[in-house]
Amino acid sequence: MSELVVQGLRKSFGNNVVVNDISFSVQEGEFFVLLGPSGGGKSTTLRLICGLEQPDSGKIVLGNQDITNLTPRQRNLGMVFQDYGLYPNMTVFGNIAYGLETRHVAKNEVDKRVRSAAEMLGLTSHLPRSINDLSGGEQQRVALARCLAKDAELFLFDEPLSNLDPKLRFQARRDILNVHRTKKKPSLYVTHDQSEAFAVGDRIAVIAKGRLQQVGTPDELINFPSNVFMARFIGTPPMNTLTGQLVRGNGAFAVAINGLTIPLPAKWNAILQNYQQNEIILGLPPTAIVQQEFFTTVDHQVYQIPAEVLDIESQIGESILTLKLGNDLTAQAQFSDGEEAHPNVGDRIKVGVNLEALKLFDPISENAIKVE
Numbered sequence: 498m499s500e501l502v503v504q505g506l507r508k509s510f511g512n513n514v515v516v517n518d519i520s521f522s523v524q525e526g527e528f529f530v531l532l533g534p535s536g537g538g539k540s541t542t543l544r545l546i547c548g549l550e551q552p553d554s555g556k557i558v559l560g561n562q563d564i565t566n567l568t569p570r571q572r573n574l575g576m577v578f579q580d581y582g583l584y585p586n587m588t589v590f591g592n593i594a595y596g597l598e599t600r601h602v603a604k605n606e607v608d609k610r611v612r613s614a615a616e617m618l619g620l621t622s623h624l625p626r627s628i629n630d631l632s633g634g635e636q637q638r639v640a641l642a643r644c645l646a647k648d649a650e651l652f653l654f655d656e657p658l659s660n661l662d663p664k665l666r667f668q669a670r671r672d673i674l675n676v677h678r679t680k681k682k683p684s685l686y687v688t689h690d691q692s693e694a695f696a697v698g699d700r701i702a703v704i705a706k707g708r709l710q711q712v713g714t715p716d717e718l719i720n721f722p723s724n725v726f727m728a729r730f731i732g733t734p735p736m737n738t739l740t741g742q743l744v745r746g747n748g749a750f751a752v753a754i755n756g757l758t759i760p761l762p763a764k765w766n767a768i769l770q771n772y773q774q775n776e777i778i779l780g781l782p783p784t785a786i787v788q789q790e791f792f793t794t795v796d797h798q799v800y801q802i803p804a805e806v807l808d809i810e811s812q813i814g815e816s817i818l819t820l821k822l823g824n825d826l827t828a829q830a831q832f833s834d835g836e837e838a839h840p841n842v843g844d845r846i847k848v849g850v851n852l853e854a855l856k857l858f859d860p861i862s863e864n865a866i867k868v869e
């Protein structure tokens with residue numbers, strides 16, 4: 498088994514703690530993504546795992562071996578970085594073979610593995626060519642083929658697609674996943690691009706300000722953000738987070754925000770009985786705002802509000818609307834094309850809020866309040 502376990506990893510540069518007590522594990526055969534805003538500590542975490550940096554404290558275990566103090570070469574990893582790390586003076590064959598030759602793999606075995614990796618990635622006819630003659634997409638495939646040819650215990654990818662245009666990215670993502678599925682090892686993939694993370698990740702760890710914010714499947718991150726940061730980070734547009742007052746009455750609860758009183762479904766009653774504060778943060782997902790004409794298609798409890806359309810951004814298959822709800826509450830809604838009417842900027846429309854989809858957060862800890 499080659500499970501990767503990262504325990505309490507910490508790294509600072511001067512007074513700047515850039516990786517702060519990070520722990521997670523990646524199972525054999527799992528494609529695990531590190532996602533987060535720029536400067537959050539993703540690449541440093543990856544560099545600690547591959548041995549290019551040494552942690553101040555913490556432990557990295559691969560299989561049954563503690564690899565924390567091993568050199569990068571001793572760790573037996575397959576790596577693809579943003580700049581691919583290819584040797585410009587070598588042929589494609591030479592680049593794919595490089596990692597094997599330095600490990601003293603027998604020549605006929607090198608030849609076999611290079612050709613097999615090249616074939617899988619459609620590079621066979623390029624093997625004698627110089628790296629300099631290849632396009633960015635082809636170079637990316639050579640870096641991947643080099644990875645594929647190795648018998649690595651762990652695969653690491655640091656923003657490997659950022660130099661490719663969107664069309665090539667799609668194919669390159671499929672290539673990376675094919676390599677991963679062929680190898681059946683743990684893979685760790687760093688990106689700041691949410692759509693990429695959601696497209697490839699079995700599970701995603703979100704890192705920001707050096708800290709692990711949440712680990713979960715794409716579905717868990719979207720539907721159950723662990724804190725206010727996650728609610729504001731995940732999704733385009735992300736969840737609306739609105740600070741209001743908790744209103745208690747007749748055993749039921751509501752949140753009052755800027756003149757609106759939004760009732761909370763009964764599932765919240767038990768947990769809110771013990772809530773001591775007056776202020777609370779309401780999480781309103783953009784998809785929980787529905788146009789009136791479509792209320793009947795929604796089975797859930799709906800709260801109706803008049804709204805004014807302040808802005809519309811049309812995207813493929815959907816529109817993002819900035820709405821003024823009631824008199825004074827600005828929120829973003831996501832309407833999918835085809836299913837819903839197309840209002841214009843300035844229109845006054847009726848919308849409904851799907852109350853079942855609401856989330857709540859504690860304004861002091863900023864953690865999600867969870868219903869059992």
Ligand SMILES: Nc1ncnc2c1ncn2[C@@H]1O[C@H](COP(=O)(O)OP(=O)(O)OP(=O)(O)O)[C@@H](O)[C@H]1O
Nearest residue numbers: 510515533534535536537538539540541542688689
């Ligand atoms: N060798 C170094 N010396 C000093 N500071 C560093 C060093 N390497 C990284 N940092 C700092 O650590 C922080 C985290 O950087 P890191 O590259 O890990 O973030 P990231 O999440 O991968 O960001 P990006 O998506 O922009 O690559 C940044 O503030 C960066 O400036």
